[in-house]
Amino acid sequence: xxxxxxxxxxxxxxxxxxxxxxxxxxxxxxxxxxxxxxxxxxxxxxxxxxxxxxxxxxxxxxxxxxxxxxxxxxxxxxxxxxxxxxxxxxxxxxxxxxxxxxxxxxxxxxxxxx
Amino acid sequence: xxxxxxxxxxxxxxxxxxxxxxxxxxxxxxxxxxxxxxxxxxxxxxxxxxxxxxxxxxxxxxxxxxxxxxxxxxxxxxxxxxxxxxxxxxxxxxxxxxxxxxxxxxxxxxxxxx
Numbered sequence: 001x002x003x004x005x006x007x008x009x010x011x012x013x014x015x016x017x018x019x020x021x022x023x024x025x026x027x028x029x030x031x032x033x034x035x036x037x038x039x040x041x042x043x044x045x046x047x048x049x050x051x052x053x054x055x056x057x058x059x060x061x062x063x064x065x066x067x068x069x070x071x072x073x074x075x076x077x078x079x080x081x082x083x084x085x086x087x088x089x090x091x092x093x094x095x096x097x098x099x100x101x102x103x104x105x106x107x108x109x110x111x112x113x114x
Numbered sequence: 115x116x117x118x119x120x121x122x123x124x125x126x127x128x129x130x131x132x133x134x135x136x137x138x139x140x141x142x143x144x145x146x147x148x149x150x151x152x153x154x155x156x157x158x159x160x161x162x163x164x165x166x167x168x169x170x171x172x173x174x175x176x177x178x179x180x181x182x183x184x185x186x187x188x189x190x191x192x193x194x195x196x197x198x199x200x201x202x203x204x205x206x207x208x209x210x211x212x213x214x215x216x217x218x219x220x221x222x223x224x225x226x227x228x
Contacts (some may be wrong), residue, residue: 032215043204043219044157051215089156093215101170102217104156 002027002094006105014113019080021088021108024072029095033066033073034102036089044089048075080112118220120205126226129195135223137188137205144210146188147217148180151202157219163188164210195227 003026013019023033034049050057050064050073057064063076077084087109091102118139127133137146145164149157162170163182171180177199179191188205205220 034216036219043221046216046218049216087154101159101162107154107156 002030002092002103004090004092004103004105006090006108008108009106010109010111012111012113013080015080015082017080019075019077019084019110019112021075021090021110022072023074023090023092023105024070025092025103026071027092027094028068028071030092031095032093033064034091034093035064035075036091037086038089038107039086047088077110080110082112082114085110085112118205118207118218120203120220120223122223123221124224124226126228127192127195128228129197131195132191132193134192135190135203135205135225137190137220138186139207139218139220140186141207141218142185142209143207143218144185145208146182147206147208148178148188148190149204149206149219151204151222157204161190192225195225197227200225200227 004023006023031052035047036044037047038044048059048062048064050066055066061078066073087107089107090105093102121136147162148160150160151157159172160174161180166182166185177194181189202222202224204222206217208217
């Protein structure tokens with residue numbers, strides 16, 4: 001079955017710097033890759049996603065890139081702000097998971113220092 | 115309405131109690147999910163309902179019993195739980211098989227088993 005690896009497990013940056021979180025997946029047929037942000041004590045919040053027929057997607061300070069050949073995808077946050085501090089989870093949806101089954105990475109705790 | 119709601123927010127129960135968690139969405143989504151999340155871990159899929167039918171049961175112990183009374187409601191009945199079942203229980207929904215892979219999470223129920 002699908003396996004998602006996420007790195008790093010913790011990331012500390014200065015406010016204004018960029019942050020990059022990387023994930024790799026094992027099932028080449030996976031076709032959907034969302035990213036969730038979870039603040040302490042709150043729900044996971046979908047912040048951006050990408051489908052397998054797209055290489056890059058951007059939404060203001062957040063972008064996701066997908067390399068299907070290498071089976072990895074990355075989250076890029078530019079001009080980081082203290083409110084970006086949270087745990088970020090990547091996920092992959094295996095093809096044929098018609099019920100929307102998502103396989104999550106283990107998470108990255110991002111700390112943005114003012 | 116673009117939210118998934120869950121009640122109660124917090125629940126403390128003894129190992130002999132019977133309780134239920136409730137989840138509701140009014141986005142017309144036809145897939146609904148129960149996840150369990152332990153501290154500092156990603157959400158772990160428990161059950162998936164697709165068009166009100168149970169489609170995935172990830173080998174969850176029978177002390178957890180899901181129910182989908184209609185397309186907007188999802189319940190999780192709890193009975194004879196163990197202390198290790200203490201966790202954040204998250205409900206999520208998505209459009210279902212007809213596209214729209216995005217899953218939206220509710221705020222969760224923080225369950226403590228004493």
